[in-house]
Amino acid sequence: MGELTEFSLAHRAFLKSYRWRRNEPVPWSLLGQPLAECRLALVASAGFVLPGQEPFDGSIRGGDVSFRKIPSEAAADTLIDTHRSEAFDHSGLRTDPNLGFPIDRVRELAKSGRIGSIATSHLSFMGSITAPGRLVRDTAPEAAGWLVEDGVDVALLVPV
Numbered sequence: 685m686g687e688l689t690e691f692s693l694a695h696r697a698f699l700k701s702y703r704w705r706r707n708e709p710v711p712w713s714l715l716g717q718p719l720a721e722c723r724l725a726l727v728a729s730a731g732f733v734l735p736g737q738e739p740f741d742g743s744i745r746g747g748d749v750s751f752r753k754i755p756s757e758a759a760a761d762t763l764i765d766t767h768r769s770e771a772f773d774h775s776g777l778r779t780d781p782n783l784g785f786p787i788d789r790v791r792e793l794a795k796s797g798r799i800g801s802i803a804t805s806h807l808s809f810m811g812s813i814t815a816p817g818r819l820v821r822d823t824a825p826e827a828a829g830w831l832v833e834d835g836v837d838v839a840l841l842v843p844v
Contacts, residue, residue: 719838720798722838723834724837725806725807726754726803728841728842728844729842729843730765730784732777733766733808737752747812747815749810752808754808760788763781767810771812785806809823
C-alpha cells in the first residue's frame with residue numbers, strides 16, 4: 685500500500701477532503717456451496733475495454749458509472765486501459781492486464797477444479813467514481829441482474 689506522500693499535492697488535497705462513503709451494515713452472504721461447484725465472474729474497476737467497445741468517458745463529472753461486458757474467451761492482451769485516474773502508474777496494467785483483470789488466473793482456477801465454471805462474460809467498470817450515487821442506484825442493480833441471469837454464484841471483485 686502506498687503512502688499519502690507519494691501522491692501529488694492535488695491528489696493529497698482531494699483524498700483529505702473527500703467524503704468517503706460507508707456501507708453499513710456490510711452486505712454479506714455466506715457461500716451456499718463449495719467453491720469448486722461455483723460459477724465465477726470477474727468484476728473489476730480497471731476501466732478495461734475491448735477493441736471496438738466504447739471507451740469509458742473520463743469527462744463525466746463524478747465518473748462514468750457504466751460497465752462493459754468482457755467475454756470469457758477474450759484474450760488478456762487485447763484489453764485496452766481507459767482508466768481515467770492519473771493517481772497511479774498505468775504501465776503495469778498495460779504490460780499485463782491480468783493485474784487489474786485476472787482472466788488468465790480465473791481460467792487456471794477453473795482448469796484446476798478450484799472453481800466450478802466461469803461466467804460467459806465479466807464486468808469491467810471505471811474506477812475513480814467520486815460520485816457513486818448513480819452507480820449504486822442504477823448501474824449496480826443492472827450489473828447484479830446480469831450476473832444472476834448468467835447463473836453466477838460468486839464474483840471476484842478486483843478494485844483498481
